[in-house]
Amino acid sequence: MNDLILTPNIDGADDFYAELLSLHEGLDKADSDALNARLVLVLANHIGNRATLTQALAAAALKEEV
Amino acid sequence: MNKIFEVPLYAYNRSPDQDASAPVRHKVAVIGAGPVGLAAAIDLAQQGIEVVVLDDNDKVSFGSRAICFAKRPLEILDRLGCGQPMVDKGVQWNMGKVFFDDRQVYDFNLLPEEGHARPAFINLQQYYFEEYLVDRVRELQADGAPIEIRGRNKVEAIGTHPDHVKLEVETPEGSYTIEAEWLIACDGAGSPTRRMLGKDFVGRVFEDNFLIADVIMDADFPTERWFWFDPPFNKGQSALLHKQPDGVWRIDLQLGWDIDKEREKRPENVIPRLKAMLGEDIEFELEWVSIYTFQCRRMEQFRHGRVLFAGDAAHQVSPFGARGANSGLQDTDNLVWKLKLVMEGKAPESLLDSYDIERVHGADENILNSSRSTDFITPKSEMSRILRDAVLDLSEHHEFARPLVNSGRLSVPCTYDGSPLNSADALDGPARTRPGSACPDAPLGDGFLLPKLADKFTLLTIDADAPDMIEEDGVEVTRLALSVKDDATLALKERYLGDNDSGVYLIRPDQHVAARRPSFDEPQIRAAIRRATGKE
Numbered sequence: 001m002n003d004l005i006l007t008p009n010i011d012g013a014d015d016f017y018a019e020l021l022s023l024h025e026g027l028d029k030a031d032s033d034a035l036n037a038r039l040v041l042v043l044a045n046h047i048g049n050r051a052t053l054t055q056a057l058a059a060a061a062l063k064e065e066v
Numbered sequence: 067m068n069k070i071f072e073v074p075l076y077a078y079n080r081s082p083d084q085d086a087s088a089p090v091r092h093k094v095a096v097i098g099a100g101p102v103g104l105a106a107a108i109d110l111a112q113q114g115i116e117v118v119v120l121d122d123n124d125k126v127s128f129g130s131r132a133i134c135f136a137k138r139p140l141e142i143l144d145r146l147g148c149g150q151p152m153v154d155k156g157v158q159w160n161m162g163k164v165f166f167d168d169r170q171v172y173d174f175n176l177l178p179e180e181g182h183a184r185p186a187f188i189n190l191q192q193y194y195f196e197e198y199l200v201d202r203v204r205e206l207q208a209d210g211a212p213i214e215i216r217g218r219n220k221v222e223a224i225g226t227h228p229d230h231v232k233l234e235v236e237t238p239e240g241s242y243t244i245e246a247e248w249l250i251a252c253d254g255a256g257s258p259t260r261r262m263l264g265k266d267f268v269g270r271v272f273e274d275n276f277l278i279a280d281v282i283m284d285a286d287f288p289t290e291r292w293f294w295f296d297p298p299f300n301k302g303q304s305a306l307l308h309k310q311p312d313g314v315w316r317i318d319l320q321l322g323w324d325i326d327k328e329r330e331k332r333p334e335n336v337i338p339r340l341k342a343m344l345g346e347d348i349e350f351e352l353e354w355v356s357i358y359t360f361q362c363r364r365m366e367q368f369r370h371g372r373v374l375f376a377g378d379a380a381h382q383v384s385p386f387g388a389r390g391a392n393s394g395l396q397d398t399d400n401l402v403w404k405l406k407l408v409m410e411g412k413a414p415e416s417l418l419d420s421y422d423i424e425r426v427h428g429a430d431e432n433i434l435n436s437s438r439s440t441d442f443i444t445p446k447s448e449m450s451r452i453l454r455d456a457v458l459d460l461s462e463h464h465e466f467a468r469p470l471v472n473s474g475r476l477s478v479p480c481t482y483d484g485s486p487l488n489s490a491d492a493l494d495g496p497a498r499t500r501p502g503s504a505c506p507d508a509p510l511g512d513g514f515l516l517p518k519l520a521d522k523f524t525l526l527t528i529d530a531d532a533p534d535m536i537e538e539d540g541v542e543v544t545r546l547a548l549s550v551k552d553d554a555t556l557a558l559k560e561r562y563l564g565d566n567d568s569g570v571y572l573i574r575p576d577q578h579v580a581a582r583r584p585s586f587d588e589p590q591i592r593a594a595i596r597r598a599t600g601k602e
Contacts, residue, residue: 014472017472018438
């Protein structure tokens, strides 16, 4: 099964979110955008599976059917 | 009709202390008759320790202020003999809705765990909370307990000495001096005690203003917590609607930083804001309006010799997550049994340093959680807002994003991991009952576990043998013998044993676990008692 996980799956969600915010601290908007882009690519590579990535793209686009 | 917070509940009365030729020495003085000071005094008095509470006012808190009381404080109030009126009067709720922009993105049910005597939360105005505490004080007084509240007694100066403190107290009839062996300062975020002793209070200021309006209305909104991010009626800001008893609703509107507070507080400016939120047709009456800003900060140390700080006087958090009054009650719950043992000569004075260690740990946890909620509700940078809005957009479509939505992480008790009072965990049991944890409740047939834990140390044995009573260097420990068979729901086993067949827990008077083992081992339990009382 390579279905995209869309149920809660992060242990310590608040810790993760705080860490994500702290990564952006002190950056200007352009640097923050670039950081997010790199993060997307790093995570995509970790997922690897093409079908799952397509599902993730649709989920992020807020398309109803994923 | 006068509102309850306009009626003097502990009017000024001349005390014989004011006519004494030399300052009268009390056992404990408490400054501040708010929720925390009253809880401290009740705890002391019901254990036979003489206490006098001094307050510069003579009424309960003005306006509703703290409104959300969590399970752990309710359990503490049960121990103090006044949990029931709070729960009877309070509003219980489990459902919440989250709105973003012009739409509801999701709703939730807190689904509180079964098998607890008390609900996850109640909403109750602080003035009722204080009134019921004062009722409990009166009840104790009627039973002859050594407790006194002195209204309009304002402490103007404090002298600290190795074995007592000296207080200069201003009253409508002039000033007088008293002494106390110990002083507990519960005089709020602006603590005059802290200022008089010249102690620090540093932390982070949040540059934002919030309008609180308590309105009385006969509307059929459900008993739910509604939270709006960036709603059309308060663009770029947040809003909260929450129900209290007596048809009173708490409305919280974020206003931003650069505002004219006096202007915003005027009814002609408040009412249009509320109409935009509630709808033009809703009839309501304003009960209380206030504008607040907040900081997240704490004192470096909560103990300064014979002066102990508790509640907002020691630490201040943002209101998101209801961690103010709730954590203050956990402060005095932690403090009073230690103070009692020290005063009785059954524990070294250094035991009080563990109050500082454990409650500073609790304060840091509360500050961390409430700061994170505040950062989510009021993003401080463009990217922080973009990420926040992305979480909210995703939360409408995908369940995974909902745990990231943070409009306040509701107060749960702190586990004193790493406390010097804990003994090493000798039971491979559930994490939630490891040493340092507050005991979770469990059903026992018609009753519950927590009410069976008294104000003293308890040795809880579950399908294990042990003596009925142990005394170790003056500290008495009473056994509570249970079996997993006592709870048909098996919550007791699940919460305290896990895969084990038996367990022995040493439980402190504040219902936190000090030690646990699979079976009774006398030298080990005696060592654990010594450790839990600051003797190891």
